[in-house]
Amino acid sequence: MPAKREFQKTSLPLQFVVVGAGLGGVSASIALSLAGHKVKLLEAAPELGEVGAGIQIPPPSIKILEAMGCLKEVDAVSIHPTDILIHRYDTGEVISKQNLVPYVKDKYDGLYLHIHRAHYHEVLVNRAKELGVEIHLNSRVESVDFDTNSVRTAAGVVHTGDVIVGYDGVRSKTREEITGKAGGAYDTGDLAYRALIPTELLKTVPGLEKYWSHPDIHFWWGPTLHIVMYFLQGGKICNVVGLCPDTLPDDVMREGANHQELIEVTKGWDSDLHKIFNLIDEVGKWRLQDSRELANWVPEKGNVIILGDASHSTLPYLASGASQAVEDAAVLAGLFSKIESKDQIREILTMVESMRKWRSSQVVRGSANCRNIYHLADGEEQEIRDSKLKGKAPQLGCPNRFADPVFQDFLWGYDAFEEIERGWAEYKSGKMPTYDYPNLYEA
Numbered sequence: 001m002p003a004k005r006e007f008q009k010t011s012l013p014l015q016f017v018v019v020g021a022g023l024g025g026v027s028a029s030i031a032l033s034l035a036g037h038k039v040k041l042l043e044a045a046p047e048l049g050e051v052g053a054g055i056q057i058p059p060p061s062i063k064i065l066e067a068m069g070c071l072k073e074v075d076a077v078s079i080h081p082t083d084i085l086i087h088r089y090d091t092g093e094v095i096s097k098q099n100l101v102p103y104v105k106d107k108y109d110g111l112y113l114h115i116h117r118a119h120y121h122e123v124l125v126n127r128a129k130e131l132g133v134e135i136h137l138n139s140r141v142e143s144v145d146f147d148t149n150s151v152r153t154a155a156g157v158v159h160t161g162d163v164i165v166g167y168d169g170v171r172s173k174t175r176e177e178i179t180g181k182a183g184g185a186y187d188t189g190d191l192a193y194r195a196l197i198p199t200e201l202l203k204t205v206p207g208l209e210k211y212w213s214h215p216d217i218h219f220w221w222g223p224t225l226h227i228v229m230y231f232l233q234g235g236k237i238c239n240v241v242g243l244c245p246d247t248l249p250d251d252v253m254r255e256g257a258n259h260q261e262l263i264e265v266t267k268g269w270d271s272d273l274h275k276i277f278n279l280i281d282e283v284g285k286w287r288l289q290d291s292r293e294l295a296n297w298v299p300e301k302g303n304v305i306i307l308g309d310a311s312h313s314t315l316p317y318l319a320s321g322a323s324q325a326v327e328d329a330a331v332l333a334g335l336f337s338k339i340e341s342k343d344q345i346r347e348i349l350t351m352v353e354s355m356r357k358w359r360s361s362q363v364v365r366g367s368a369n370c371r372n373i374y375h376l377a378d379g380e381e382q383e384i385r386d387s388k389l390k391g392k393a394p395q396l397g398c399p400n401r402f403a404d405p406v407f408q409d410f411l412w413g414y415d416a417f418e419e420i421e422r423g424w425a426e427y428k429s430g431k432m433p434t435y436d437y438p439n440l441y442e443a
C-alpha cells in the first residue's frame with residue numbers, strides 16, 4: 001500500500017531552530033510544525049522574499065506541497081507546461097520533446113509547474129505564519145555552539161533548540177561552523193542571465209505565436225551556452241534565462257546587464273530568440289556557484305544538520321535545486337515525526353544525511369554533466385548527441401536527461417513519504433537506511 005502523504009504528529013515535541021528563510025528553510029519550518037514541533041526561523045535579511053525570476057516545480061515537490069497544505073495556493077499562481085522542447089540553437093529545429101501534460105500526472109501522480117519564485121515563497125511564508133512558526137528577521141547567524149545546540153546572531157542574540165537546521169544557502173555560515181573551513185561555494189565558470197517579459201509584448205511581434213500560444217518550456221542548446229524560456233502566472237509573463245560562461249569581474253556576484261549582451265553572446269542563433277531578447281527591458285546576471293560533496297552534514301557533536309543549498313548547491317541545469325531542498329525538508333520532518341526519545345536525535349539527523357546525500361549529490365553531478373551535453377560545439381560529438389535524440393524513443397543515457405527513462409524516474413519518481421516509511425522501518429530493524437538508484441550513469 002502506498003505511504004500516506006501527510007506529516008504525522010509527534011508524541012515528543014521538540015524545539016527546532018532553522019537558519020535561513022529561503023524556499024528550503026520555510027518548507028522545513030512548515031513540515032516540522034505540521035509534525036508537531038516548535039520552530040524558530042532565523043533570517044539574515046530585514047524582510048522575507050525571493051529574488052530572481054521563474055522556477056520549475058517537479059512532481060516530488062508537488063506531493064510534499066500537498067502534504068504541507070500549500071498545493072492549491074501554489075497551483076493558483078502557476079502554469080502547467082505541456083511539453084519540454086529542445087531546439088537546435090541556430091535553426092530552431094526541435095530535436096527532442098518530452099511531454100509533461102498528461103504524462104507527469106499519468107506516470108508520476110503529480111504535476112509539473114512553473115511559478116515566479118516570489119509567489120512560491122509567499123505561499124510558503126503565509127502557511128508557515130498560519131502554523132505559528134516564529135520568524136525572526138535581521139537575524140544573521142554568526143556562530144554555532146555545538147555543546148548547547150544554540151546559535152548566536154550578529155546582534156548577539158542566542159537561540160537555543162533541541163535541533164539546529166542550517167538552510168542558509170550556498171555561502172552557508174552553518175556549514176562553515178561544521179567543517180571549520182571558510183568557503184565551500186565554488187564558481188562553476190557559468191553565469192545566468194535572467195529576464196521577465198510581459199507576454200503582451202511577445203504578441204506584438206509576428207512569428208512568435210508558436211511560443212505564447214502554448215505553455216511549453218523551450219531550451220536552445222548551443223556552443224558554450226543554452227537558453228531556457230517558459231511562461232509564468234497563467235501565461236502573462238515570459239521567463240527567459242541564458243546560461244553561459246561567466247564574464248563577471250572576480251569580486252562581483254551579480255549585476256545588471258543590457259539585453260544587447262544576450263544578443264551578442266547568441267550571435268548566429270535562431271532569429272526568434274533575438275526577436276524575444278529585443279523585448280527585454282531589464283536583465284540581471286548572476287554568477288553560478290555549486291558545492292562539492294561534503295564528508296558530513298552532521299557534525300561530530302551537537303544536534304545540528306545542514307540542508308538545501310547549504311549542503312548541496314547545484315548548477316540549475318536540471319531545475320532541481322529547490323526541489324532537493326524541499327525533499328530534504330520532508331524527510332527531516334517525516335523522520336522527526338516518529339521520534340520516540342531525545343536519545344534518538346543524533347541518529348535521526350544521521351539518517352537524514354544518509355538518506356539524502358547520495359540523491360542530492362547525483363543532482364549536483366547530473367547538472368554539471370548537463371553542461372557538457374547542452375553546450376557542445378558543432379562537430380562529431382554534437383552529431384552523435386543529436387542522433388540519439390531526433391526521431392528516437394528515449395533510452396538510458398538519452399542526452400535529454402528529462403526524457404532518459406531511468407534518469408527521469410530518479411528525478412521525478414521520488415516519493416519522500418515512501419522514503420520516510422522505508423527509512424524508519426530499516427532504522428527500527430537496526431539498519432542505517434541509505435538511498436540509491438541503479439544504473440543512473442554509464443561510468
Ligand SMILES: Cc1cc2nc3c(=O)[nH]c(=O)nc-3n(C[C@H](O)[C@H](O)[C@H](O)COP(=O)(O)OP(=O)(O)OC[C@H]3O[C@@H](n4cnc5c(N)ncnc54)[C@H](O)[C@@H]3O)c2cc1C
Nearest residue numbers: 020022024044056141168169308309316319320321322323
Ligand atoms: C538561475 C537559477 C535557476 C534555478 N531554477 C530552479 C528551478 O527551476 N527549480 C529548482 O528546484 N531550483 C532551481 N534553482 C535552484 C534554487 O533556486 C535553489 O536550489 C534554492 O533556492 C535553494 O534554497 P535554500 O533555501 O536551500 O537556499 P537559499 O534560497 O539560498 O536561502 C538561504 C536563506 O538563508 C539566508 N541566510 C544566509 N546566511 C544566513 C545566516 N548566516 N543567518 C541567517 N540567514 C541566513 C539567506 O538570506 C536566504 O534567505 C535555480 C537556481 C538558479 C541560480
